[in-house]
Amino acid sequence: MNRSTLALAVAFGILAQQASAAGFIEDSKATLGLRNLYFDRDAKNTPNNNAEVSEWGQGFIFNYSSGFTEGTVGFGLDAIGLLGVKLDSGGSSSKAGRERTPGQLFPLDSDNSAVDDYSKAGVTAKVRLSRTEARIGTLLPKLPVVNYNDGRLLPQTFEGGQVTSSEIDGLTLTAGQLESTKTRSSTDDIGLRIGGASGDADTNKFYFAGGDWKATKDLTLQYYYGNLEDFYKQHFLGLVHNWAIGPGSLKTDLRYFDSDSDGKNGSVAGRAQGYTSNGYYGNGVTLGEVDNQTWSALFTYTLGGHFASLGYQQVEGDSAFPFLDQGGGATAYLITDRQIGKFLSAGERTWVAEYGYDFAKLGVPGLKASVAYLKGDNVDSADDDLKEWERDFRLDYTLQDGPLKGLGLSWRNASQRGNVTTDLDENRLYLTYSLTLL
Secondary structure (H helix, E strand, C coil): CCHHHHHHHHHHHHHHHHCCCCCCCCCCEEEEEEEEEEEEEEECCCHHHCCCEEEEEEEEEEEEECCCCCCCEEEEEEEEEEEEEEEECCCECCCCCCCCCCCCCCCECCCCEECCEEEEEEEEEEEEECCEEEEEEEECCEECCEECCCCCCCCCEEEEEEEEECCCCCEEEEEEEEEEEECCCCCCCECECECCCCCCCCECCEEEEEEEEEEECCEEEEEEEEEECCCEEEEEEEEEEEEEECCEEEEEEEEEEEEEECHHHHCHHHHHCCCCCCCCCCCCCCCCCCEEEEEEEEEEEEECCEEEEEEEEEEEECCCCCCECCCCCCCCCCCCCCCCCCCCCCCCEEEEEEEEEEHHHHCCCCEEEEEEEEEEECCCCCCCCCCEEEEEEEEEEECCCCCCCCCEEEEEEEEEEECCCCCEEEEEEEEEEEEECC
16 A cells, blocks of 8 residues: 555545535535547558547546534545546547547557547545645646646546645645656556656656745746656756736746656666657667756737737757656647647747737637647757748637536637647547536
8 A cells, every 4th residue: 555545545534524524515616627638640651540539438537525514623625526428439540541540539449449448547635734734635736837738638637745835925835746647548547657668767756845935926946856766866946927018018937957867767777677768869879868947938918809929949958858757648838839839848949929819808608719830940950951831720709608608619620730749630529518416
């Protein structure tokens, strides 16, 4: 029994004695999220176009959050239940003459066809003392050094523990440890690793700590530390500032990551076991060792219903940007992590431009549109001319009244071209609705 499971069992024993206490039930909340997703991806220049993906599914996302029992120390319990149902998948990737390849929305069966449905669940025990809260069990972290992925039918989940404290006004401190994850399209509980790892190379220890300090009402400063045992150690510095300029406002978002090797990744023997990182390693640099500094700046000006952004990101060092990536879909806290690509290869320089409009200003509340363009080059490789670009378009509409108030529709279209990865065209159609149960 690992430490998270043992601690959770102890917490359940306490909750069983106090669940009837005032606050635990009265402050409980429960919702059921409905997410219908049609996903279509066309990989260009592949034999017989057999890399095309076309899948359709219905997701059910149940969230329960209790209140806290009364007293100096309050106890509570959260739960999440996830179910994905296949509506269409495109056959089996092992069958000759196939036209579509499944595997983006659903786990694969023994014959490499998508399963009819899949489900996963988790519980989280929580304890509150003053303005400090500890949680252990299933977590959905959203921090600069670890960020769960929610880009498909069901979200990714992690198992571990986390403490968040806001005892000092304007300062929020967070620390914890993660042990395993269930990726967005899987039910398997697996260990943690980075892109480039191979074989059985993984770990059940990711430590993180840091904080957000709201120095003024317009300025937030951040520092976070992350350590994936046997892979990397990472420091993050961030600054977010809002500045009123005339009738609009300018938001500045600065980010800097400094990452280097840890444990087995730092030794030749460890890297031979598969504890390696992605990236091109020339000039005598040992294959697979984490060595990365990534910085970015994004400026967004908002005026009325308009917003326009311009940003730049530089990846430096001898490896790609390291982050938790089990290969089943992951999120990196980068301004370049977009619908298809992430633009995080060793040496890569990327420009970002984006424009969006909120049609509420024209009398159509709930309708929003945006378009983004990213261009990356200078990727370290034997080829001195590796480059890529991506164009994303997004259109969202949420019903503002009537019996289906809150029903959301979203179309997300993207194209990626270049010689870093395969050229791709992608469309996603979302239909979402949330039911309040408690």
